[in-house]
Amino acid sequence: MSQLKKTTNLAKNMAEPCASKMDFESAFKRTPSVIFHIKQSMQDFHLSDEQLESVMKRMGQEMDKGLHKETNPMASVKMLPSFVQTIADGTEDGMFIALDLGGTNFRVLLVTLRAGEKAEMDSQIYKMPQGIITGPGDKLFDHIAECMAEFLHRLDMSDKHLPVGFTFSFPCLQHQLDSATLITWTKGFSAPGVEGKDVVTMMREAIQRRGDLKLEILALVNDTVGTMMSCAHDISDCLVGLIVGTGTNCCYMDKMKNVQVLPESEGDMCINMEWGAFGDDGVLDDIRNGYDRELDENSVNKGKQLYEKMISGMYLGEIVRLVLCKLTEQNVLFNGEFSDNLKTPGKFETAYVSQIERNVKNGFTAIQNILYNMDLGAMHADCEIVEYVCEAVSTRAAYLCAAGIAAIARKIKNNYPEKDQMELTVGVDGTVYKKHPTFATNLAFKVDQLTEGSGVTVKFALSYDGSGKGAALIAAVADKSRKNSKSYSPKRVKTDG
Numbered sequence: 001m002s003q004l005k006k007t008t009n010l011a012k013n014m015a016e017p018c019a020s021k022m023d024f025e026s027a028f029k030r031t032p033s034v035i036f037h038i039k040q041s042m043q044d045f046h047l048s049d050e051q052l053e054s055v056m057k058r059m060g061q062e063m064d065k066g067l068h069k070e071t072n073p074m075a076s077v078k079m080l081p082s083f084v085q086t087i088a089d090g091t092e093d094g095m096f097i098a099l100d101l102g103g104t105n106f107r108v109l110l111v112t113l114r115a116g117e118k119a120e121m122d123s124q125i126y127k128m129p130q131g132i133i134t135g136p137g138d139k140l141f142d143h144i145a146e147c148m149a150e151f152l153h154r155l156d157m158s159d160k161h162l163p164v165g166f167t168f169s170f171p172c173l174q175h176q177l178d179s180a181t182l183i184t185w186t187k188g189f190s191a192p193g194v195e196g197k198d199v200v201t202m203m204r205e206a207i208q209r210r211g212d213l214k215l216e217i218l219a220l221v222n223d224t225v226g227t228m229m230s231c232a233h234d235i236s237d238c239l240v241g242l243i244v245g246t247g248t249n250c251c252y253m254d255k256m257k258n259v260q261v262l263p264e265s266e267g268d269m270c271i272n273m274e275w276g277a278f279g280d281d282g283v284l285d286d287i288r289n290g291y292d293r294e295l296d297e298n299s300v301n302k303g304k305q306l307y308e309k310m311i312s313g314m315y316l317g318e319i320v321r322l323v324l325c326k327l328t329e330q331n332v333l334f335n336g337e338f339s340d341n342l343k344t345p346g347k348f349e350t351a352y353v354s355q356i357e358r359n360v361k362n363g364f365t366a367i368q369n370i371l372y373n374m375d376l377g378a379m380h381a382d383c384e385i386v387e388y389v390c391e392a393v394s395t396r397a398a399y400l401c402a403a404g405i406a407a408i409a410r411k412i413k414n415n416y417p418e419k420d421q422m423e424l425t426v427g428v429d430g431t432v433y434k435k436h437p438t439f440a441t442n443l444a445f446k447v448d449q450l451t452e453g454s455g456v457t458v459k460f461a462l463s464y465d466g467s468g469k470g471a472a473l474i475a476a477v478a479d480k481s482r483k484n485s486k487s488y489s490p491k492r493v494k495t496d497g
């Protein structure tokens, strides 16, 4: 915890990370026209404090829109009840299977929980071939079932009767903890025949088709919810779960009385915001730039997930690529010469953005090597510009994310009017947050700024294996609840047993 506080204080004492780049100065000799183009691309990604405050306010408004019964059907930010109502209390135990589907890899985990002890995990990663991600839905679930069977076989546990927590990281309308309809695919998935269907039913059917597995799915969980749960297990004021990985999304604990899409008004409810869709109704049009529009035009889900497309790992590298193409066209970069890789959508990976920014302190040779992956013969003067572009794109992403977190923090604070000052922890996971060298500090810096004077202090903590431990914890509390209560009603799962 002391380390977390340090991050927050560090952020407070820091100068605005990207500001220096706005008055572009360099040791390299450049013509006024080249300098103009570089400044222009920096400017395209710059958001003033006023703009960020406004984004924060708009996020707050969109959250209200999603929570209210009358406005929910029109809302872009869907604010989906997760049916997780309280956090785990550390007494959960047993063996669980956790499934984790949400990106190009699929994971199966065996999680052993023992009251008061650290969770033990064994897991296996399986690739999700492109043909499965975009092929018939039934086949996708058959593939998952096959991976599970293979995993259990390897552990010699094929005959074990085990409860399953299924982390399914796509927007689902949850009807109860073990029933959820996929609203729409995101992150490049498009398997037909799943949207509008109950994902748990489809998974159960695939298990039945095989006939050799004795598994029972108890909970379907979004990755943000698992992340919050896993973190809350260790840090009691963790009320928010954030993912900044392939996609981005957030969940938080709200009061049931605010969740007007459900009839009950007592207690708390974890809300899966699906904030990636923020802006899909046009409310962010004034801050989106030409690169954002071009990226969206060429995406498989045009017009959707517009906030996510400015923040998450699936898109940051591609935005950088589009800017580099423009600067090459303007003869600012690479002597005006394109490589085939530079011209190819998706080739500039977000991992390169992290590597380039991490390596800038080691001089430009390291960056030259990274750009060589793109078949780009970069001079030092090119490397400097590429680094600026990466920094402009990733800093905007962190700041936009901060505007969202600040809106949530303020909203949570409103639920505790009796407290003058409160602290809360955001449990975070995802490659961008974990691997990018400055994303986490930029995020903390802006959240501090945007929440100043609001009575709430936000800390961040890395959440370990939310999709495994978190999903297992949720399955465990559901299991306990089911065993303890004869009158167990799956419609209203109380996750504290």
Ligand code: GLC
Residues within 6 Å of the ligand: 102, 168, 169, 170, 171, 186, 187, 222, 223, 224, 243, 245, 246, 247, 248, 249, 250, 274, 276, 308
């Ligand atoms: C996408 C999904 C969302 C998930 C996020 C992070 O935005 O729609 O459900 O939480 O990616 O994986």
